[in-house]
Amino acid sequence: xxxxxxxxxxxxxxxxxxxxxxxxxxxxxxxxxxxxxxxxxxxxxxxxxxxxxxxxxxxxxxxxxxxxxxxxxxxxxxxxxxxxxxxxxxxxxxxxxxxxxxxxxxxxxxxxxxxxxxxxxxxxxxx
Numbered sequence: 001x002x003x004x005x006x007x008x009x010x011x012x013x014x015x016x017x018x019x020x021x022x023x024x025x026x027x028x029x030x031x032x033x034x035x036x037x038x039x040x041x042x043x044x045x046x047x048x049x050x051x052x053x054x055x056x057x058x059x060x061x062x063x064x065x066x067x068x069x070x071x072x073x074x075x076x077x078x079x080x081x082x083x084x085x086x087x088x089x090x091x092x093x094x095x096x097x098x099x100x101x102x103x104x105x106x107x108x109x110x111x112x113x114x115x116x117x118x119x120x121x122x123x124x125x126x127x
Contacts, residue, residue, distance in 0.1 A: 006024060042064060067119060067123075084111040088108060092119075
């Protein structure tokens with residue numbers, strides 16, 4: 001699954017060749033040669049439509065989107081903003097994984113540590 005949106009010309013930047021623009025079908029084929037992370041491992045953490053990270057769960061699609069794009073989008077489902085994992089992803093995006101945050105909560109710090117490990121493991125693609 002790719003989260004990119006095609007440009008006005010209906011094309012995306014090629015993953016194979018810098019400067020080349022390709023249609024959506026070609027872009028999907030290129031993804032087979034350029035995986036973003038270890039999706040098989042990520043699926044092993046899935047529990048229905050949620051993903052378990054240590055002792056927390058969050059919507060699978062939100063976590064995967066963050067791992068692939070670095071963007072956390074809760075959309076209209078505002079309750080996602082209160083999940084410890086989504087909060088941790090937002091904090092990591094804003095201040096980095098090892099940040100000292102004023103007024104930090106132990107639960108948030110633990111969630112950031114768990115999400116940081118998840119991010120590192122996902123990026124290694126099965127190593």
